[in-house]
Amino acid sequence: MEGDKRDLADLLKEGGYHSDIPEILHKLSLPVKKRVCALKKVQLDSIEIEAKFYERVHQLEKEFETEFNKLYEQRRKIVTGEYEPTDEESKLPIIHTADEEELKALNDKSEPDDGSKGIPSFWLHVLKASDMTQDMIQDHDEPILKHLTDITTTIEVDPHGFTIYFHFSPNEYFTNTVLKKQYFLEIKPDAEDPFSFDGPSVVRAIGDTIQWNEGKNITKKVVKKKLKKGSNAGKFISKTVKADSFFNFFDTIVPPTEDHKNEDDDDDDSHDLMRADFEIGQVLRDNIIPRAVLFFTGEADMGDDMFDMGEDDGEDEEEDDEYDE
Amino acid sequence: MEGDKRDLADLLKEGGYHSDIPEILHKLSLPVKKRVCALKKVQLDSIEIEAKFYERVHQLEKEFETEFNKLYEQRRKIVTGEYEPTDEESKLPIIHTADEEELKALNDKSEPDDGSKGIPSFWLHVLKASDMTQDMIQDHDEPILKHLTDITTTIEVDPHGFTIYFHFSPNEYFTNTVLKKQYFLEIKPDAEDPFSFDGPSVVRAIGDTIQWNEGKNITKKVVKKKLKKGSNAGKFISKTVKADSFFNFFDTIVPPTEDHKNEDDDDDDSHDLMRADFEIGQVLRDNIIPRAVLFFTGEADMGDDMFDMGEDDGEDEEEDDEYDE
Numbered sequence: 001m002e003g004d005k006r007d008l009a010d011l012l013k014e015g016g017y018h019s020d021i022p023e024i025l026h027k028l029s030l031p032v033k034k035r036v037c038a039l040k041k042v043q044l045d046s047i048e049i050e051a052k053f054y055e056r057v058h059q060l061e062k063e064f065e066t067e068f069n070k071l072y073e074q075r076r077k078i079v080t081g082e083y084e085p086t087d088e089e090s091k092l093p094i095i096h097t098a099d100e101e102e103l104k105a106l107n108d109k110s111e112p113d114d115g116s117k118g119i120p121s122f123w124l125h126v127l128k129a130s131d132m133t134q135d136m137i138q139d140h141d142e143p144i145l146k147h148l149t150d151i152t153t154t155i156e157v158d159p160h161g162f163t164i165y166f167h168f169s170p171n172e173y174f175t176n177t178v179l180k181k182q183y184f185l186e187i188k189p190d191a192e193d194p195f196s197f198d199g200p201s202v203v204r205a206i207g208d209t210i211q212w213n214e215g216k217n218i219t220k221k222v223v224k225k226k227l228k229k230g231s232n233a234g235k236f237i238s239k240t241v242k243a244d245s246f247f248n249f250f251d252t253i254v255p256p257t258e259d260h261k262n263e264d265d266d267d268d269d270s271h272d273l274m275r276a277d278f279e280i281g282q283v284l285r286d287n288i289i290p291r292a293v294l295f296f297t298g299e300a301d302m303g304d305d306m307f308d309m310g311e312d313d314g315e316d317e318e319e320d321d322e323y324d325e
Numbered sequence: 326m327e328g329d330k331r332d333l334a335d336l337l338k339e340g341g342y343h344s345d346i347p348e349i350l351h352k353l354s355l356p357v358k359k360r361v362c363a364l365k366k367v368q369l370d371s372i373e374i375e376a377k378f379y380e381r382v383h384q385l386e387k388e389f390e391t392e393f394n395k396l397y398e399q400r401r402k403i404v405t406g407e408y409e410p411t412d413e414e415s416k417l418p419i420i421h422t423a424d425e426e427e428l429k430a431l432n433d434k435s436e437p438d439d440g441s442k443g444i445p446s447f448w449l450h451v452l453k454a455s456d457m458t459q460d461m462i463q464d465h466d467e468p469i470l471k472h473l474t475d476i477t478t479t480i481e482v483d484p485h486g487f488t489i490y491f492h493f494s495p496n497e498y499f500t501n502t503v504l505k506k507q508y509f510l511e512i513k514p515d516a517e518d519p520f521s522f523d524g525p526s527v528v529r530a531i532g533d534t535i536q537w538n539e540g541k542n543i544t545k546k547v548v549k550k551k552l553k554k555g556s557n558a559g560k561f562i563s564k565t566v567k568a569d570s571f572f573n574f575f576d577t578i579v580p581p582t583e584d585h586k587n588e589d590d591d592d593d594d595s596h597d598l599m600r601a602d603f604e605i606g607q608v609l610r611d612n613i614i615p616r617a618v619l620f621f622t623g624e625a626d627m628g629d630d631m632f633d634m635g636e637d638d639g640e641d642e643e644e645d646d647e648y649d650e
Contacts, residue, residue, distance in 0.1 A: 021420060022623045024450060026434040033419055033435060035403050035444050038410030039618040040417040042403070046396045046615060053389050057382060064378050071371045078360050078367070085363030092365040094358055095346060096520050109351040110358060119360050125349055195421050195624055290371060293364040298347045299520055 040195075047197050051188050054199050055160075058187060062155045068290070069152070075292070076150045081117025095297055122296060123148040127246075129295040132283040140218045141246040147171040151292075153285050160185040160200065164284050173218075175211040179250055182206045183281045202278035207250035219245045253277045365520075372522050376513050379524050380485075383512060387480045393615070394477070400617070401475045406442025420622060447621060448473040452571075454620040457608040465543045466571040472496040476617070478610050485510040485525065489609050498543075500536040504575055507531045508606045527603035532575035544570045578602045 028036065077083035093103055124145040127133040137145065150167040161184040168177055184204040189197035210219075221243040224236050242248070253274050287300075294300035353361065402408035418428055449470040452458040462470065475492040486509040493502055509529040514522035535544075546568040549561050567573070578599050612625070619625035 020623050021431070022450070022454065022621075025419070025622055026431055027436050028444075029438040029441070030432065030435050031438050032441065032444055033432065034412075034415045035410060036618065036622065037415040037417050037419050038403050039400055039444075039621075040419065040421070041410075041414055042396050042400050043616070043618050044417070046393060049389065049392050049396070050615070053385065056385055060378065060381055060385065064374065067374050068371060071367050071374070075364055075367050078363050085360060087359075089366055090359045090362040092362050092369070094350070094362050094365065096365070096518070106346070106351055107355065107358065110355050111352050113354040113356050116354070116357065119353075119357055119364075125347070129347065193421070195619055290375070291368070293361065293368050294520055296347075296364075297350055297361065298345050 044194060047189050047194055050199075051197065054187050058155070058160055058185070058200065059157065062157055065155050072150075072152060072289070076152075079119050079122045080149050081119075096299060119296075121146050123151060123292070126288060126292045126295045129298065129300070130283070130288050132280055133246075133288065136246045136249060136280075138218075138244050138246065144168075144171065144173045144218070145246065147173075151284065151289055153289050156182075160187050162281075162285055164281060164289075172213060173216045174213060176208065179208045179210060179247075181208070181250060181281065183278070183285075202281060203255065205253040205277055205281060207252050210247060210250055219243055219247050249277070249280065251277075369519060372514050372519055375524075376522065379512050383480070383485055383510070383525065384482065387482055390480050397475075397477060397614070401477075404444050404447045405474050406444075421624060444621075446471050448476060448617070451613060451617045451620045454623060454625070455608070455613050457605055458571075458613065461571045461574060461605075463543075463569050463571065469496065469498045469543070470571065472498075476609065476614055478614050481507075485512050487606075487610055489606060489614075497538060498541045499538060501533065504533045504535060504572075506533070506575060506606065508603070508610075527606060528580065530578040530602055530606060532577050535572060535575055544568055544572050574602070574605065576602075 025033075025036075074083075078085055094106065095102070098106065124137075124142060127145065127148075128137055147168045147170075148166060149169050150165075152165045152167065154163050154165075156162060161182060163180050163182045166179045168174075168179070170177070182205065183202050184206075185200045186203045187200045189195075210217075212219075219242065220240050222238050222240050224238055227233050227235050227237060255274060256270055288295060291300050350358075350361075399408075403410055419431065420427070423431065449462075449467060452470065452473075453462055472493045472495075473491060474494050475490075477490045477492065479488050479490075481487060486507060488505050488507045491504045493499075493504070495502070507530065508527050509531075510525045511528045512525045514520075535542075544567065545565050547563050547565050549563055552558050552560050552562060580599060581595055613620060616625050
């Protein structure tokens with residue numbers, strides 16, 4: 001046993017584990033290492049204060065909720081046709097950067113008024129205009145999403161979180177009038193891994209159960225399978241499986257437990273799926289709901305600015321200039 | 326003229342300009358278009374509230390400044406050797422996830438104590454461990470950055486902004502003891518382009534002038550050039566040009582004016598450079614200063630989590646399963 005330990009220590013010395021530990025950290029003298037350990041304690045205290053800061057930001061968001069929701073309610077009334085805006089209220093150009101000519105051209109293409117109320121299929125088009133949600137929408141989802149009259153959100157303080165509500169007009173697909181998805185946030189650092197704290201993170205998401213009408217559940221499909229083994233080999237059976245659909249968004253997402261982790265090889269997949277789901281919730285809340293009309297008009301940034309960041313490293317190439325005095 | 330206009334309108338109808346305007350927007354009837362214009366007004370009101378929210382977050386950051394700076398001051402004392410931490414204060418492991426064996430292996434590699442105070446070259450190693458700053462550091466910068474004893478930051482409320490201070494021990498390179506860079510933030514939406522508002526953005530950065538000692542200015546170098554044109558063609562001249570250096574970070578960065586934009590082909594480059602500079606300031610403030618020791622130990626995330634996001638789109642491949650009953 002003693003021998004085993006020594007071998008392991010030798011392995012570690014070669015940088016076998018934790019190869020991401022900087023070489024300079026190994027070489028530090030013991031007194032210097034001790035001082036670095038003391039800095040870790042200071043870091044932990046700093047992370048605790050950071051958590052308090054984010055808690056206050058969350059409270060601030062709650063404080064602003066009423067003011068934002070008043071405006072979103074105005075939007076809902078215009079979208080559903082409950083309120084007809086005046087000329088005065090409609091004088092901003094439909095595209096901010098368009099000039100007179102362009103606006104005229106845009107108007108020239110208009111189809112005749114068919115008497116529709118509000119802005120038909122507004123939210124379907126908004127969801128199709130966002131990078132984050134467009135791939136979630138299948139052809140069979142579209143007729144259902146035409147009934148989507150509003151997407152709203154509330155902030156919860158105890159426990160921390162937010163909820164996204166999808167409001168539907170009466171339809172033939174399901175009996176729910178609202179489908180909600182609740183996101184639970186952890187604002188404190190994780191006890192197991194406090195140093196990775198970087199602000200609030202979604203830890204769990206609970207979706208509503210959709211009350212599909214008979215034969216309308218598009219999230220399931222029946223597939224025929226040929227049995228390959230056993231006494232029934234060669235025969236076909238039918239099985240109901242999950243189908244791609246926007247409405248799978250209302251699935252409940254919980255992080256895999258430790259037990260589950262050990263028995264399931266698809267753990268990485270389920271982790272990715274979880275992260276994608278959490279990110280969709282955050283984008284809906286932070287971007288799509290507050291900027292819906294800009295997605296509708298195509299003016300919202302499709303991607304994150306960060307991803308467009310130029311790779312210019314600031315090198316000065318003046319040396320290659322020609323001289324001419 | 327009338328004919329010209331019609332041609333232009335036709336061109337626009339073909340989607341010549343604003344090709345990013347969604348096709349469905351063109352086709353909407355005029356009453357529906359009018360309602361979308363009314364939503365733009367509601368959006369503008371919502372953006373005004375958002376600006377007020379961000380203003381409050383900035384105030385909140387100011388409010389927390391003292392609490393954070395108290396801890397950063399503790400860090401400075403340990404880093405410079407002004408304070409020697411006790412055993413009790415140093416009991417956290419140097420690497421959070423390391424086990425006994427790994428810590429032992431790490432300690433076994435330690436070099437003998439040479440009596441150095443504090444943590445030598447702490448900030449140089451921190452800056453070399455961050456993706457954002459490592460490429461800025463040239464070989465000739467390192468001996469100077471060994472004199473960096475602290476990086477601190479303050480928040481300014483009127484006008485909005487933040488300042489980053491680099492503190493140096495007395496050295497042979499320059500006479501400044503502090504080099505600062507001030508960042509100015511715009512928290513209100515831009516009057517010209519209000520719909521692009523997405524929170525505070527840096528609009529200007531002012532760096533300190535470095536008082537280099539004679540012959541020590543590493544940000545300039547002399548190059549020899551062969552004249553290609555004119556009566557002196559073929560002769561060599563010397564010219565002083567900018568050299569790559571971390572210390573170019575103390576350049577002042579102002580956005581190009583409209584006049585400048587028209588006369589300068591390098592405008593995109595200067596825009597990229599400006600964005601990169603602003604981003605470095607923000608990463609220093611939000612990430613490197615608050616988490617310095619985690620960069621030093623290699624535990625800080627080098628990249629942004631967003632970039633690692635799995636591309637799993639949640640497709641269910643159950644259909645390919647084999648049956649065996």
